[in-house]
Amino acid sequence: MTAVRGALRASMLLRSVALVVVVGVVLLLVTESLSSYRNLQLADGAYYFCVLAGLTVLAGSSGQISLGHGAFMAVGAYTVAKLGNAGWALLPELVAAVVVTLVVGIPVGMAASRLRGPYLAGATLAFAVGLPALADKFPSFLGGENGLSINPPVPPSSLGASFPLERWEAWIACAGALVTLFVFYNVIHSSIGRSFRAVRDDEIAASLVGLRVGRRQTLAFALSAAAAGLGGGLLAVVTQLAQPGAFPLQLSLTLLAGVVIGGLGSLWGAVWGAALLVLLPNWTNDIANSFSLSTSVSHNLPIAVYGLVLIGAMLLWPSGIQGGVRAAVAAVRPRVAGRAGRGRPAAVSEAGAGESPVPVSSDQAASDEAAKAPSER
Amino acid sequence: MTKFIDLTLSGISDGAIYAAVALALVLIWRSTRIVNFAQGAMLMITTFIASAVINSGGSYVLGFAVALASGFVFGAVVERVVVRPIEHAPPLNAVILTLGLYTLLVAVAGMIWGNTPRSFPAAFSLRGYKVGGTTLLFTPNDTFIVLVVIAVAVALALLFRATSVGLRMRAAAFAPEVARLLGVRVGRMLTLGWALAAMTGALAGVLVAPSVFLGPNSFDPILIIGFVAAVLGGLDSPPGAVVGGLVLGLALSYVSGYEGSALVPLAALAILVIVLMIRPTGLFSATKERRV
Amino acid sequence: MLTIEELTTDYGPVRAVDHVSLEVPDGSVTAVLGANGAGKTTLLRTLTGLVRPSSGHVTLAGRDITRLPVEEIVRLGMAHVPEGRGVIAELTVQENLRLGGMWRGRDAAPPAEIYELFPRLEERRTQPASRLSGGERQMLSIGRALMGRPRVLLLDEPSLGLAPVLVAQIMSLVRKLADTLGLTVLLVEQNARSALSIASRGVVLNLGRVVAEQDPHKLAADDRLLHAYLGF
Numbered sequence: 002m003t004a005v006r007g008a009l010r011a012s013m014l015l016r017s018v019a020l021v022v023v024v025g026v027v028l029l030l031v032t033e034s035l036s037s038y039r040n041l042q043l044a045d046g047a048y049y050f051c052v053l054a055g056l057t058v059l060a061g062s063s064g065q066i067s068l069g070h071g072a073f074m075a076v077g078a079y080t081v082a083k084l085g086n087a088g089w090a091l092l093p094e095l096v097a098a099v100v101v102t103l104v105v106g107i108p109v110g111m112a113a114s115r116l117r118g119p120y121l122a123g124a125t126l127a128f129a130v131g132l133p134a135l136a137d138k139f140p141s142f143l144g145g146e147n148g149l150s151i152n153p154p155v156p157p158s159s160l161g162a163s164f165p166l167e168r169w170e171a172w173i174a175c176a177g178a179l180v181t182l183f184v185f186y187n188v189i190h191s192s193i194g195r196s197f198r199a200v201r202d203d204e205i206a207a208s209l210v211g212l213r214v215g216r217r218q219t220l221a222f223a224l225s226a227a228a229a230g231l232g233g234g235l236l237a238v239v240t241q242l243a244q245p246g247a248f249p250l251q252l253s254l255t256l257l258a259g260v261v262i263g264g265l266g267s268l269w270g271a272v273w274g275a276a277l278l279v280l281l282p283n284w285t286n287d288i289a290n291s292f293s294l295s296t297s298v299s300h301n302l303p304i305a306v307y308g309l310v311l312i313g314a315m316l317l318w319p320s321g322i323q324g325g326v327r328a329a330v331a332a333v334r335p336r337v338a339g340r341a342g343r344g345r346p347a348a349v350s351e352a353g354a355g356e357s358p359v360p361v362s363s364d365q366a367a368s369d370e371a372a373k374a375p376s377e378r
Numbered sequence: 379m380t381k382f383i384d385l386t387l388s389g390i391s392d393g394a395i396y397a398a399v400a401l402a403l404v405l406i407w408r409s410t411r412i413v414n415f416a417q418g419a420m421l422m423i424t425t426f427i428a429s430a431v432i433n434s435g436g437s438y439v440l441g442f443a444v445a446l447a448s449g450f451v452f453g454a455v456v457e458r459v460v461v462r463p464i465e466h467a468p469p470l471n472a473v474i475l476t477l478g479l480y481t482l483l484v485a486v487a488g489m490i491w492g493n494t495p496r497s498f499p500a501a502f503s504l505r506g507y508k509v510g511g512t513t514l515l516f517t518p519n520d521t522f523i524v525l526v527v528i529a530v531a532v533a534l535a536l537l538f539r540a541t542s543v544g545l546r547m548r549a550a551a552f553a554p555e556v557a558r559l560l561g562v563r564v565g566r567m568l569t570l571g572w573a574l575a576a577m578t579g580a581l582a583g584v585l586v587a588p589s590v591f592l593g594p595n596s597f598d599p600i601l602i603i604g605f606v607a608a609v610l611g612g613l614d615s616p617p618g619a620v621v622g623g624l625v626l627g628l629a630l631s632y633v634s635g636y637e638g639s640a641l642v643p644l645a646a647l648a649i650l651v652i653v654l655m656i657r658p659t660g661l662f663s664a665t666k667e668r669r670v
Numbered sequence: 671m672l673t674i675e676e677l678t679t680d681y682g683p684v685r686a687v688d689h690v691s692l693e694v695p696d697g698s699v700t701a702v703l704g705a706n707g708a709g710k711t712t713l714l715r716t717l718t719g720l721v722r723p724s725s726g727h728v729t730l731a732g733r734d735i736t737r738l739p740v741e742e743i744v745r746l747g748m749a750h751v752p753e754g755r756g757v758i759a760e761l762t763v764q765e766n767l768r769l770g771g772m773w774r775g776r777d778a779a780p781p782a783e784i785y786e787l788f789p790r791l792e793e794r795r796t797q798p799a800s801r802l803s804g805g806e807r808q809m810l811s812i813g814r815a816l817m818g819r820p821r822v823l824l825l826d827e828p829s830l831g832l833a834p835v836l837v838a839q840i841m842s843l844v845r846k847l848a849d850t851l852g853l854t855v856l857l858v859e860q861n862a863r864s865a866l867s868i869a870s871r872g873v874v875l876n877l878g879r880v881v882a883e884q885d886p887h888k889l890a891a892d893d894r895l896l897h898a899y900l901g902f
């Protein structure tokens with residue numbers, strides 16, 4: 002038992018594999034018992050997770066925020082749609098979606114790495130509005146306003162003839178989410194992740210110790226774009242459609258609400274955020290029904306909540322749910338927080354209003370220490 | 379050739395509107411170092427209010443006046459209630475906050491007025507002037523738009539340059555701490571700055587609504603283009619915002635005329651990226667004086 | 671009369687002003703001396719409300735002003751010429767001056783009065799303040815403070831970076847203002863000799879505390895004290 006624990010502590014790769022296997026098995030069992038509707042929701046949550054994980058790593062690790070990730074989702078979705086209609090199989094299609102968005106993400110990231118604050122926000126906002134307009138420019142290739150439709154994925158016959166489509170879609174989307182989790186877990190806990198955070202915390206100091214700040218930020222941006230591309234590709238598979246209307250400005254702002262509510266900088270935060278994005282429209286719908294509100298009210302209620310969440314988070318709770326959970330854990334178990342060392346003051350300051358919304362993640366800092374420990378001995 | 383002239387003329391009237399939006403952004407940036415991404419939604423709300431006044435029997439002039447007045451109040455309230463608490467927070471907080479406000483306002487407008495765009499009356503005829511048999515793509519209403527925006531720009535310039543309130547506002551924007559030491563009530567100046575900015579935005583909303591229709595998301599492209607215009611002009615300079623708006627109006631009019639309107643947002647993005655890469659402080663901003 | 675009682679100001683864990691008590695009579699010039707980091711600037715900033723004290727009181731002409739906002743303290747006649755002059759570079763000389771008197775309304779000093787004190791400023795009236803030399807900026811900053819006809823003038827290192835001739839001019843001007851207008855002056859200086867030469871009283875700060883408060887001539891002659899706290 003201690004040997005296993007020691008091995009887990011020593012190897013980040015092993016830990017991440019263990020994490021992915023455990024989460025995967027849990028998801029597999031869960032999908033068995035979920036209704037078709039719930040399985041579709043799970044699929045929605047899984048592709049949102051991919052995008053939010055990328056955004057949160059970008060924000061928490063390199064201090065940039067992007068409002069253009071809705072456009073990267075569109076790139077992924079259109080890639081999947083074009084290739085799917087050209088007869089490609091599912092897996093190569095999704096890989097291609099990742100590769101294409103990575104390639105698009107690199108120049109965008111290079112431009113973004115030179116911009117700060119409101120300039121970056123405005124530029125990525127313009128990107129979110131500008132890119133989907135391409136579908137109108139090339140109606141014969143990209144399908145114009147109506148977009149491109151895709152054939153639904155077919156569950157392999159080995160699963161049995163009656164295997165529900167929704168469960169298969171949930172599996173596909175969850176597999177994508179697990180790959181994202183695996184990659185980002187390793188990125189965050191690797192020397193790359195540490196160098197990202199060094200850049201975020203102090204660009205000048207980072208460049209003095211020889212980190213190439215622009216390159217780190219470009220890399221972080223391109224990685225997060227690729228994750229958004231995967232998310233968009235999965236969205237296309239699940240909804241069987243790639244359409245400019247699916248990627249409005251509002252989507253990018255919803256994603257922003259998702260990362261902010263989850264707490265920037267932690268993968269757990271991305272899970273919370275994804276859950277919120279899926280469940281909130283349901284809840285507000287229920288509320289609207291039970292108060293028999295009009296459809297224009299019930300349609301706009303989730304969006305109003307996202308807006309309130311963003312405003313409220315900035316005014317009251319700048320580190321999101323995950324920051325709150327961490328603060329609560331730290332309060333209940335001071336020992337844990339104490340062990341986190343340099344993570345603790347950050348967790349405390351996160352609770353204060355007016356702090357930067359890009360907090361140092363205390364659990365990351367703690368694991369950094371753990372990861373470094375063996376080599377120092 | 380007539381096409382070129384037409385595109386130039388309509389570019390000027392579009393440019394006047396972009397200039398007004400850019401002015402609204404610049405006024406706020408100068409005084410609080412915040413880009414008000416909620417501006418597009420704020421002017422959408424005030425235009426809906428004007429529409430409600432006109433639909434319930436008020437004259438166009440009354441609707442126009444109500445839009446400006448409600449913009450003024452709205453700007454002041456936003457500054458006092460949500461912006462004041464994050465004034466000293468890192469810049470990212472303000473970005474997220476104003477985007478949250480944008481999102482909230484769009485949703486609220488959708489709840490009250492529905493998401494289907496509706497028409498909005500123009501002040502003057504939308505039929506182009508006739509010059510020697512050909513009809514130009516420039517209408518009496520375009521003349522009105524250009525004149526009103528010029529009038530507002532001149533009024534703002536006079537306010538800032540020639541009045542003592544304007545002097546106090548500039549002092550509060552350039553050096554808030556020193557201004558306080560000279561007895562300037564900096565908080566009030568910031569509120570006033572937001573109020574004036576939102577009023578200018580409200581003006582742009584009423585002017586542009588006849589051509590884009592009025593819906594919760596109708597003004598999103600104009601906000602983005604206004605931002606590009608403001609950055610083009612240096613984000614810090616009101617005259618720069620006006621020039622930036624006109625330049626962008628012309629450029630986008632040609633793009634739309636010769637390459638199709640689908641490319642307009644992308645062209646705006648391209649111009650923004652080029653400007654930011656070549657000269658992040660904007661093309662028209664004055665170089666910084668020495669500061670000791 | 672400006673009265674400071676047990677004033678204490680902290681920046682987080684750093685105590686910059688530590689239980690300082692002073693009485694500054696009307697029409698007097700009090701020189702506040704001290705090494706870098708002694709807390710002189712912080713003392714002045716606390717007096718005008720730019721930073722909040724942790725404890726203690728400030729009374730101006732019998733009124734407790736400790737918790738008033740900066741703008742109100744200024745309106746009670748406290749003028750502060752900040753460290754580094756605080757000229758607003760983007761505004762013209764004239765505009766800087768006008769701003770100084772604006773809170774006073776009609777009772778502000780006419781700019782001509784200031785131009786009489788500093789003829790150089792009149793020549794450069796319409797130029798942006800960014801074009802002024804260091805000495806001219808100091809004149810502008812002091813002139814601007816006088817525009818509001820203040821009761822109390824807080825000067826933070828006016829001699830910084832100025833040629834000795836100019837320092838002497840500024841010092842004698844300060845003395846003259848105190849004598850003719852009855853202005854109460856708190857003069858923060860590193861340049862101990864010139865400050866003490868015109869002061870009615872000298873105060874030495876060290877690590878936020880008053881370590882000496884004396885007649886300026888005695889203080890100027892006290893080599894041991896000046897050496898210990900000012901590095902002479």
Ligand SMILES: Nc1ncnc2c1ncn2[C@@H]1O[C@H](COP(=O)(O)OP(=O)(O)OP(=O)(O)O)[C@@H](O)[C@H]1O
Nearest residue numbers: 681684685686704705706707708709710711712713
């Ligand atoms: N904004 C601040 N935050 C934290 N500490 C500060 C701040 N301003 C000053 N201090 C600290 O307070 C102490 C007093 O500083 P202050 O500026 O008042 O000194 P000073 O006597 O004016 O020095 P100098 O002669 O160099 O101007 C110093 O230790 C300084 O480091």
Ligand SMILES: [Mg+2]
Nearest residue numbers: 710711712753
């Ligand atoms: Mg000092």
